[in-house]
Amino acid sequence: xxxKLVGVGVGPGDPGLVTVKACEVLRVVGVICAPKxxxxxxxxxxxxxxxxxxxxxxxxxxxxxxxxxxxxxRELEKAWKINAEAIMTELKAGxxxxxxxxxxxxxxxxxxxxxxxxxxxxxxxxxxxxPGVTSITACAAASKMPIAEADDAVAVVPADLSPARIYxxxxxxxxxxxxxxxxxxxxxxxxxxxxxxxxxxxxxxxKKCGGEVEEIKTGILKELQSWRVxxxxxxxxxxxxxxxxx
Amino acid sequence: xxxKLVGVGVGPGDPGLVTVKACEVLRVVGVICAPKxxxxxxxxxxxxxxxxxxxxxxxxxxxxxxxxxxxxxRELEKAWKINAEAIMTELKAGxxxxxxxxxxxxxxxxxxxxxxxxxxxxxxxxxxxxPGVTSITACAAASKMPIAEADDAVAVVPADLSPARIYxxxxxxxxxxxxxxxxxxxxxxxxxxxxxxxxxxxxxxxKKCGGEVEEIKTGILKELQSWRVxxxxxxxxxxxxxxxxx
Numbered sequence: 001x002x003x004k005l006v007g008v009g010v011g012p013g014d015p016g017l018v019t020v021k022a023c024e025v026l027r028v029v030g031v032i033c034a035p036k037x038x039x040x041x042x043x044x045x046x047x048x049x050x051x052x053x054x055x056x057x058x059x060x061x062x063x064x065x066x067x068x069x070x071x072x073x074r075e076l077e078k079a080w081k082i083n084a085e086a087i088m089t090e091l092k093a094g095x096x097x098x099x100x101x102x103x104x105x106x107x108x109x110x111x112x113x114x115x116x117x118x119x120x121x122x123x124x125x126x127x128x129x130x131p132g133v134t135s136i137t138a139c140a141a142a143s144k145m146p147i148a149e150a151d152d153a154v155a156v157v158p159a160d161l162s163p164a165r166i167y168x169x170x171x172x173x174x175x176x177x178x179x180x181x182x183x184x185x186x187x188x189x190x191x192x193x194x195x196x197x198x199x200x201x202x203x204x205x206x207k208k209c210g211g212e213v214e215e216i217k218t219g220i221l222k223e224l225q226s227w228r229v230x231x232x233x234x235x236x237x238x239x240x241x242x243x244x245x246x
Numbered sequence: 247x248x249x250k251l252v253g254v255g256v257g258p259g260d261p262g263l264v265t266v267k268a269c270e271v272l273r274v275v276g277v278i279c280a281p282k283x284x285x286x287x288x289x290x291x292x293x294x295x296x297x298x299x300x301x302x303x304x305x306x307x308x309x310x311x312x313x314x315x316x317x318x319x320r321e322l323e324k325a326w327k328i329n330a331e332a333i334m335t336e337l338k339a340g341x342x343x344x345x346x347x348x349x350x351x352x353x354x355x356x357x358x359x360x361x362x363x364x365x366x367x368x369x370x371x372x373x374x375x376x377p378g379v380t381s382i383t384a385c386a387a388a389s390k391m392p393i394a395e396a397d398d399a400v401a402v403v404p405a406d407l408s409p410a411r412i413y414x415x416x417x418x419x420x421x422x423x424x425x426x427x428x429x430x431x432x433x434x435x436x437x438x439x440x441x442x443x444x445x446x447x448x449x450x451x452x453k454k455c456g457g458e459v460e461e462i463k464t465g466i467l468k469e470l471q472s473w474r475v476x477x478x479x480x481x482x483x484x485x486x487x488x489x490x491x492x
Contacts, residue, residue, distance in 0.1 A: 007387075009379075009383065009387075011265065012377075014267070015266065016265065016266050016267030016270070017265050017266070017267060017376075017377065018265065018266055019257065019262065019263050019264065019265055019266075019379060020261065020262050020263070020264050020265075020266070020269065021260070021262030021263060023266065024262070104379075104383040104386075104387075104393075105387070106383065106386040106387060106390070106391065106392045106393050107383055107386070107392075107393045107394055108394050108395060108396075108398075109395075112392045112395050113395075115390075127390055129386070129387035129388075129390055130263075130387065131258075131263065131379050131383035131384045131386065131387040132379060132383065133255075133265060133350075133377050133378060133379055134380075134383065137255065137350040137352065137353055137377035137378065137380065138377045140350075140352040140353070140375070140377065141253075141255075141350075141351070141352060141375035141376065141377040142375075144352070144361075144373055144375055145352070146352045146353075146358045147350075147352050147353045148353055148354050148402070149354060149355075149358050149359075150354075150404070151404045151406060151407070152354075152404070153401060153402065153403045153404070153407060153411070153415065154401065154402040154403075155399060155400065155401050155402075155415075155419065156394070156399065156400040156401075156402070157399045157400075158396070158397045158398070158399070160397060161397065161399060165399070165418050168414065168417065168418045169399065169401075169415070169418045169419065171414065172411050172414045172415045172418075173401065173415065
């Protein structure tokens with residue numbers, strides 16, 4: 001019988017933010033797939049669960065799969081297919097496979113792509129998803145800045161949305177969160193100001209490195225233009241208004 | 247010395263979705279504050295962590311605090327103040343206090359309000375926040391519907407935003423998530439259609455009851471108008487386009 005595929009969110013990188021259920025899955029599953037960006041680099045997701053794997057008596061098979069961080073759609077699809085095939089080989093052998101991802105498996109994660117390829121090949125596949133803590137709530141927790149309260153609307157955007165779209169979104173929400181850094185902070189500040197944010201709008205910036213928090217900065221919007229926030233593993237939360245708590 | 251205040255996110259209600267760090271805090275802390283909506287009802291957040299409290303040898307003091315689900319700002323502030331004072335009494339006695347919340351402490355949570363009152367009274371207060379899994383990723387996991395991928399923009403909105411604002415937001419995002427149910431689904435569908443969603447846009451609806459999933463429904467946008475989705479503990483995720491995976 002075909003093994004079961006389990007997408008396991010392991011949180012932002014700190015082993016303490018792995019859930020009880022994720023630990024339970026990782027304690028018994030036969031095969032663990034861990035995505036990473038490059039062959040020569042360790043998997044950050046795997047690092048986050050290492051303490052729990054070390055407690056196991058029988059060691060799982062670990063497949064580190066490379067998902068290159070590129071934009072070329074054809075190259076990406078090739079990588080998804082190769083990785084999906086490696087997973088399918090295990091599933092066909094009757095092995096249950098846990099695919100671990102940083103954050104949550106269904107929120108900007110590589111799990112979505114391999115899951116899609118595999119589900120197409122095996123419509124009868126049993127799939128389970130264990131949700132995880134995202135970098136967003138972890139970023140807020142690190143700085144103690146509330147993300148949203150009462151009737152606040154929130155937008156989550158990847159870095160490279162057009163200034164026009166950022167402006168339209170900014171106009172209609174109370175909090176805006178950039179989940180993959182900001183390439184052009186000066187332009188972004190411009191769009192947010194036009195959209196009703198102010199130069200004093202509070203913000204927090206958290207940069208991760210290898211799963212660890214490397215830098216936390218809190219400040220106000222006008223300062224953002226001079227910050228280096230383009231790193232892909234950065235999260236930036238900007239609030240339109242200063243809450244009483246800040 | 248003043249005790250430490252720890253905001254602890256316990257996830258969407260399933261004890262399996264509590265994090266390792268939350269368990270660690272709850273295993274040693276002297277006082278646990280658990281919010282609830284009514285005197286006669288049990289605290290859902292407390293329910294989610296019961297299995298971990300039962301493992302303790304020395305039982306913690308448990309304060310169940312009532313935060314009424316009302317809109318009247320004055321009445322709300324009164325409740326925040328009363329509850330903050332109960333917590334401050336413990337802190338002043340040198341006790342560390344864990345304030346547990348469903349989901350995450352800084353994402354539409356009562357923790358924000360009491361934290362604000364207490365931090366104003368004690369600027370020197372040591373505060374820590376343990377982030378949690380939100381109902382959003384839990385809702386996606388239950389249905390296996392991806393929330394966002396690649397350059398998708400996402401909006402999170404409480405139920406009672408105006409149709410005009412919903413329309414503007416819908417125009418500029420790929421996924422829209424309603425976190426406190428939808429009061430008028432027919433009107434909401436109208437706004438989403440005007441904003442570029444289609445009658446076939448895929449959606450998932452998850453209704454919780456006492457922390458347990460009571461109902462999961464997947465479907466398409468045109469069906470939403472006939473669904474009963476007004477419950478406060480409902481999460482609805484609507485995607486503009488059908489991904490390959492659905």
